[in-house]
Structures are given as C-alpha cells and as structure tokens.
Amino acid sequence: GQSLEQPSEVTAVEGAIVQMNCTYQTSGFYGLSWYQQHDGGAPTFLSYNALDGLEETGRFSSFLSRSDSYGYLLLQELQMKDSASYFCAGNGPGYSSASKIIFGSGTRLSIRP
Amino acid sequence: EAQVTQNPRYLITVTGKKLTVTCSQNMNHEYMSWYRQDPGLGLRQIYYSMNVEVTDKGDVPEGYKVSRKEKRNFPLILESPSPNQTSLYFCASSSTSAGEQYFGPGTRLTVT
Numbered sequence A: 001g002q003s004l005e006q007p008s009e010v011t012a013v014e015g016a017i018v019q020m021n022c023t024y025q026t027s028g029f030y031g032l033s034w035y036q037q038h039d040g041g042a043p044t045f046l047s048y049n050a051l052d053g054l055e056e057t058g059r060f061s062s063f064l065s066r067s068d069s070y071g072y073l074l075l076q077e078l079q080m081k082d083s084a085s086y087f088c089a090g091n092g093p094g095y096s097s098a099s100k101i102i103f104g105s106g107t108r109l110s111i112r113p
Numbered sequence B: 001e002a003q004v005t006q007n008p009r010y011l012i013t014v015t016g017k018k019l020t021v022t023c024s025q026n027m028n029h030e031y032m033s034w035y036r037q038d039p040g041l042g043l044r045q046i047y048y049s050m051n052v053e054v055t056d057k058g059d060v061p062e063g064y065k066v067s068r069k070e071k072r073n074f075p076l077i078l079e080s081p082s083p084n085q086t087s088l089y090f091c092a093s094s095s096t097s098a099g100e101q102y103f104g105p106g107t108r109l110t111v112t
Helices: none
Strands: A010-012 A018-024 A033-036 A044-049 A053-057 A060-065 A070-076 A082-090 A099-105 A107-112 B004-007 B010-015 B017-025 B031-038 B042-051 B054-057 B077-078 B087-094 B107-111
Touching: A010 A018, A010 B010, A018 A082, A018 B031, A033 A060, A033 A099, A044 A053, A044 A060, A044 A070, A070 A082, A082 B042, A099 B042, B004 B087, B017 B031, B017 B107
Parallel strands: A010 A107, B010 B107
Antiparallel strands: A018 A070, A033 A044, A033 A082, A053 A060, A060 A070, A082 A099, A082 A107, B004 B017, B017 B077, B031 B042, B031 B087, B042 B054, B087 B107
16 A cells, blocks of 8 residues: 655764655655654654645754655754654545555654764 | 543453453544554554544554544454554544644553
8 A cells, every 4th residue: 555655764963954754656645744752652743734845843844745745854953852753644645545644664863962 | 631541551461352442532632543553664543533433444454443432532442352463552633634643652462
C-alpha cells in the first residue's frame, strides 16, 4: 500500500538547523502532520499542513508540496531536548480513505553538543 | 485537564485469552483511533472511528475489534491474542481526522 518515506536517522549539532524529509510515491494524501516522540513517551503533535506551503510555529516549520509528493520539518536553534523521533503522517491516500491516517516510519534525530 | 487515558498501561497475557484495552477522552472529540507501534515500523493504524457507532478499518485491522458506543470511549478488543500482537498500543483522539491528534500514554502488551 501507500507509504511515507523518512530517513531513519539524522544527526545535527546543538544550535544548528536541521531538515527532516517525508516523501511518498504518488499524490493523494490530504494534508501532512508532524509528531515528535521521545523515548518511552507518546507522540505529540507539532504541525499540520492542509495546503501547500510553509507553516511556522516557533522554532518549528513544516512544508508541503503535494505536486512533488514531498514535505519536510525544519527545526531551528536546535536544543539537546530536541533529540527524539519525528514522524510524518498523511490522511488518505485518496478521497475514499481521507479519514485513514498513515504514518511514516520516523526519523531519529540525535543532537550533539 | 484535557487528556486521553488508556488502561492497562502494561499487560502480559497468554495466547488465546481475550482482552480489552480501554481508551477514554474528555475533549468531546469525534475522531478516535488505535495504533500499534513496532520497532522500525512507525505507527500503524488499526481502526478508527469518525463518531459514535461509526468505525472503519485502518491498515492492520486483522485480529482486532473495536466499538464506539459512547463518544468518549473507544475500547480495543483482542478476541484471541497471538504473540505477533505483542506491541506498544496507542489510542488517539482529535476533533477531525485532519490535524492535531492527542495520544494516550500507551499500553505495552506482551502475548506469550
């Protein structure tokens, strides 16, 4: 079935900027969400893109291009507490499955001092 | 406090013994969902519910049942658990299927 692809691991330096990508093979997802999950914890919501373009919430920004089947989460001014796994999630695919939610397998972000 | 609660948090059981994991939310959300999380596979949706008495299959519904008799509750039922259902389970709720979902704390299930 449809899946959202994410790199499994990313390493970045404290204070820097990191971009984590989410791609899918064909279009058809209605909106893209991003979640953060610390080890042993539950996912927590970060951002949602209903339409193409950039959404900004503090240090976090998320981008969606449905024509390119691509989205990303951008984290600025990285802090050690940002070390976690990050998941993208899409509604769909297709109109008949618009209420279904598919998660990517997640990107584990490690921050080094 | 707005929250999603799940019980139990931890459960060890044996193959074939029916079990229910409860999920309750106090935010009057219409959309509720169950996920399982396995290493390297992210979260996979088991079942979801758009509203009372409206449920539908997610990506991995086999071996699970759900019901939505009241808006606040969405129990997950394993009629005959098997070892491949050993996993971490999350319940989530939201006002619609799009956008922010609130997750419960998770239930770690082991089936021997």
